[in-house]
Amino acid sequence: MTEAHAQDNPEARREVPFKVVERDRIDARRYYDQGFYDREVEHLWPHVWQMACRLEEIPERGDFVEYTNVGKSVIVVRNGDGGVSAFHNACRHRGVQVAQDRGNVRNGFVCPFHGWCYDLDGVNTFVYSPDHFRDANLDPVELNLKPCRVDTWGGCAFINHDDDAPPLRESLEPFATAMDAFNAHEMRIEWAESCLLPVNWRLALGAFLEGYHVLTTHPELIPAGTRGKEKYEASRPGVAHASRYSGTADARSQVDNYLLYLRNLNEGNKGMVDRRELAIAESLRDVELPSDETAGRDFTHKVYEALTEWSAETGVPMPDFNHIIENNIPAGTWYAFPNYFLQPIFGSAPQYRVRPLGPELTLFDVWALTPYAPGEAPPVPPTPTPMAPDDERWPLIPSQDFANLPKQQLGLHAAGFEYMRLAEGVEGMVSNVERLVDGYLAGADKEQLARAVQHVTGRIGHVDMHTNEFLDLG
Numbered sequence: 001m002t003e004a005h006a007q008d009n010p011e012a013r014r015e016v017p018f019k020v021v022e023r024d025r026i027d028a029r030r031y032y033d034q035g036f037y038d039r040e041v042e043h044l045w046p047h048v049w050q051m052a053c054r055l056e057e058i059p060e061r062g063d064f065v066e067y068t069n070v071g072k073s074v075i076v077v078r079n080g081d082g083g084v085s086a087f088h089n090a091c092r093h094r095g096v097q098v099a100q101d102r103g104n105v106r107n108g109f110v111c112p113f114h115g116w117c118y119d120l121d122g123v124n125t126f127v128y129s130p131d132h133f134r135d136a137n138l139d140p141v142e143l144n145l146k147p148c149r150v151d152t153w154g155g156c157a158f159i160n161h162d163d164d165a166p167p168l169r170e171s172l173e174p175f176a177t178a179m180d181a182f183n184a185h186e187m188r189i190e191w192a193e194s195c196l197l198p199v200n201w202r203l204a205l206g207a208f209l210e211g212y213h214v215l216t217t218h219p220e221l222i223p224a225g226t227r228g229k230e231k232y233e234a235s236r237p238g239v240a241h242a243s244r245y246s247g248t249a250d251a252r253s254q255v256d257n258y259l260l261y262l263r264n265l266n267e268g269n270k271g272m273v274d275r276r277e278l279a280i281a282e283s284l285r286d287v288e289l290p291s292d293e294t295a296g297r298d299f300t301h302k303v304y305e306a307l308t309e310w311s312a313e314t315g316v317p318m319p320d321f322n323h324i325i326e327n328n329i330p331a332g333t334w335y336a337f338p339n340y341f342l343q344p345i346f347g348s349a350p351q352y353r354v355r356p357l358g359p360e361l362t363l364f365d366v367w368a369l370t371p372y373a374p375g376e377a378p379p380v381p382p383t384p385t386p387m388a389p390d391d392e393r394w395p396l397i398p399s400q401d402f403a404n405l406p407k408q409q410l411g412l413h414a415a416g417f418e419y420m421r422l423a424e425g426v427e428g429m430v431s432n433v434e435r436l437v438d439g440y441l442a443g444a445d446k447e448q449l450a451r452a453v454q455h456v457t458g459r460i461g462h463v464d465m466h467t468n469e470f471l472d473l474g
């Protein structure tokens with residue numbers, strides 16, 4: 001049955017193996033079954049927006065980045081008009097890739113096999129000895145590189161293999177609006193590494209889709225002196241506001257706890273709090289504060305003011321914190337389906353991208369992004385060589401997450417382990433993402449999928465898996 005047929009006719013839905021039936025139980029086989037993986041390659045990845053590169057990697061005419069995922073290579077290039085184009089990476093003669101990794105082809109692409117040439121718009125400009133070919137094989141339109149859909153948001157180029165998929169911006173909401181408020185487009189790469197994880201890509205995602213693990217996996221992020229339920233509240237992900245610590249202690253301890261938290265995020269989670277932001281927060285330690293539980297919030301607002309002043313003095317862009325407060329946009333970990341994360345606290349953010357290399361192998365890219373004054377951004381680091389999850393160069397927080405994942409993948413294979421049992425609120429996002437994947441595999445209606453994408457795209461936190469029946473698309 002064709003794709004269109006499956007989508008027009010609900011009766012023609014595809015069977016999804018091991019699909020989510022009870023929303024809080026996820027079949028372990030979804031994370032290692034080759035058939036399930038093959039269905040994702042065929043029915044999920046070709047229809048979703050994928051973050052292909054940062055725009056600072058391609059500032060000049062002819063700069064390109066090769067983006068590969070599930071066996072498909074796409075070249076993203078700064079074209080002659082200063083815009084961004086993307087092409088499927090295959091010479092129209094005999095299919096050799098016209099470019100690899102990253103570089104500059106100011107004068108266009110030259111195929112290394114027989115020398116066919118293409119300009120920055122993908123137009124074929126040279127065929128060596130065309131009289132050797134039959135006319136039918138030299139149809140000019142057919143000789144141009146095949147374009148791939150591309151669009152930009154937040155300092156990144158995203159590609160989509162599906163010309164009928166909803167627009168990028170729509171697919172990124174409400175993530176995009178929130179991350180615009182944190183100035184995602186002003187951030188630049190400070191540091192980039194990637195991790196080769198012996199796990200399924202959705203297992204890797206799942207380690208960042210909930211805050212329930214913070215208590216045990218990242219004890220450094222829990223303020224000293226918190227107990228019981230308070231301790232759990234404090235472990236909720238991404239709440240940078242010192243008000244989190246209200247009630248735990250006097251004003252001075254609230255501030256000290258908050259500063260310790262920022263320090264742990266700076267050292268332990270590269271990019272989440274930049275060292276310049278941390279220094280500004282620490283310089284305010286002794287400011288006068290109210291003596292009640294509002295001290296923490298008051299201190300956060302003083303940090304915002306100091307960052308705003310620093311921004312005006314140095315030209316380093318900072319978000320409009322008043323806008324963030326007025327619109328109640330939470331800092332912390334934000335997720336865009338299927339495989340992209342940003343984690344802003346002030347004006348910087350770690351950026352994650354998760355790509356499968358097989359049912360039980362994943363490439364997990366990690367960037368530290370931060371804003372710079374005009375012209376001050378450092379050179380873009382080279383494409384990283386993937387490191388092992390236990391490489392000592394990983395900062396503390398990701399190393400703690402990476403340490404659990406291979407053990408989890410192995411545990412899923414244990415005899416008698418049939419399904420993960422999810423907590424209804426705090427692990428709701430794991431269920432929602434899995435069910436949305438089922439929708440793609442089943443060939444659900446496009447409008448339903450588009451709505452579901454916006455529902456799972458957002459901030460990590462308590463997410464109800466029971467009030468969104470429309471996500472049961474498998």
Ligand code: FES
Pocket residue numbers: 091092093094095096111112113114115116
């Ligand atoms: S394959 Fe590219 S010129 Fe022959």
Ligand SMILES: [Fe+2]
Pocket residue numbers: 207208213214217218397401
């Ligand atoms: Fe974590």
